[in-house]
Amino acid sequence: MTHYDFEVTGSKVARCHIKVDMVNDNFLELIGEIIGPPDTAYDGGKFKLEINIPDTYPFNPPKVKFVTKIWHPNISSVTGAICLDILKDQWAAAMTLRTVLLSLQALLAAAEPDDPQDAVVAKQYKENRKTFTQTARHWTNVYANGPHRECELEKILEQAKNMGFDEHKARVALSSSDWNLERATESLLTS
Amino acid sequence: MKMAVIDPAENEVNKNIWIAVGTWRWVANDDNCGICRMAFDGCCPECKLPGDDCPLVWGECSHCFHIHCIVKWLNSQQVHQLCPMCRQDWKFKE
Numbered sequence: 001m002t003h004y005d006f007e008v009t010g011s012k013v014a015r016c017h018i019k020v021d022m023v024n025d026n027f028l029e030l031i032g033e034i035i036g037p038p039d040t041a042y043d044g045g046k047f048k049l050e051i052n053i054p055d056t057y058p059f060n061p062p063k064v065k066f067v068t069k070i071w072h073p074n075i076s077s078v079t080g081a082i083c084l085d086i087l088k089d090q091w092a093a094a095m096t097l098r099t100v101l102l103s104l105q106a107l108l109a110a111a112e113p114d115d116p117q118d119a120v121v122a123k124q125y126k127e128n129r130k131t132f133t134q135t136a137r138h139w140t141n142v143y144a145n146g147p148h149r150e151c152e153l154e155k156i157l158e159q160a161k162n163m164g165f166d167e168h169k170a171r172v173a174l175s176s177s178d179w180n181l182e183r184a185t186e187s188l189l190t191s
Numbered sequence: 192m193k194m195a196v197i198d199p200a201e202n203e204v205n206k207n208i209w210i211a212v213g214t215w216r217w218v219a220n221d222d223n224c225g226i227c228r229m230a231f232d233g234c235c236p237e238c239k240l241p242g243d244d245c246p247l248v249w250g251e252c253s254h255c256f257h258i259h260c261i262v263k264w265l266n267s268q269q270v271h272q273l274c275p276m277c278r279q280d281w282k283f284k285e
Binding site: 056058059060092093094095096 | 225226227228260263264267273275276278
């Protein structure tokens with residue numbers, strides 16, 4: 001395979017808080033990291049990304065998904081799959097891993113709820129923005145090591161845990177039912 | 192005090208051989224190809240030697256690429272053929 005320059009030299013771009021590292025000794029499997037942008041629910045979180053470079057790069061986009069769990073309308077809360085045009089039909093050969101990571105950072109700052117990857121999250125984003133922001137901040141705190149705790153939500157989660165439910169499953173159920181304990185319990189028991 | 196007298200005729204150097212050294216550069220508005228990221232003074236990743244066998248081409252939008260890179264990109268686009276830099280319709284500049 002032909003070796004293209006990925007522009008990862010000096011992989012840490014401190015100013016933008018993005019970085020790329022190799023998984024093994026090849027350039028085809030990479031781990032990316034972006035820091036959640038300030039003044040968003042993702043502020044200060046460290047989000048890991050799995051990046052796979054196809055043989056046809058840069059004529060086809062890299063395959064990117066979130067490894068760190070995240071609550072965002074355009075990212076699956078289950079698989080981490082991303083819905084972003086430049087990773088699909090809007091890719092251009094002049095883009096680089098740097099521009100991809102910066103675009104993902106921008107996606108965290110500006111969601112597109114009308115083109116969702118996760119319908120449940122998108123619905124909450126559109127209909128109940130305050131709950132959405134709290135939930136996203138809570139997930140950032142728990143999974144991405146973000147600095148902001150959501151004590152109100154933690155209390156509700158604690159109640160579900162005391163009922164014997166697995167923490168992560170309880171968090172997903174509560175997040176998906178706008179933190180209504182009764183509805184979350186129901187969905188946990190029927191699933 | 193003696194004065195050294197140099198006879199110009201005796202010190203004449205005969206220049207029988209001379210070696211010319213030349214360099215060339217592509218005159219582009221950038222240093223690197225936006226597709227393969229290699230220097231324009233080098234060649235695309237498919238080629239071994241820079242020069243006329245791996246030439247540069249310009250689009251009407253003024254962006255410049257190795258011809259092998261832009262042709263590969265255009266061939267990979269099924270619907271619209273856009274410049275990978277500015278997304279304008281790609282037209283080769285005459």
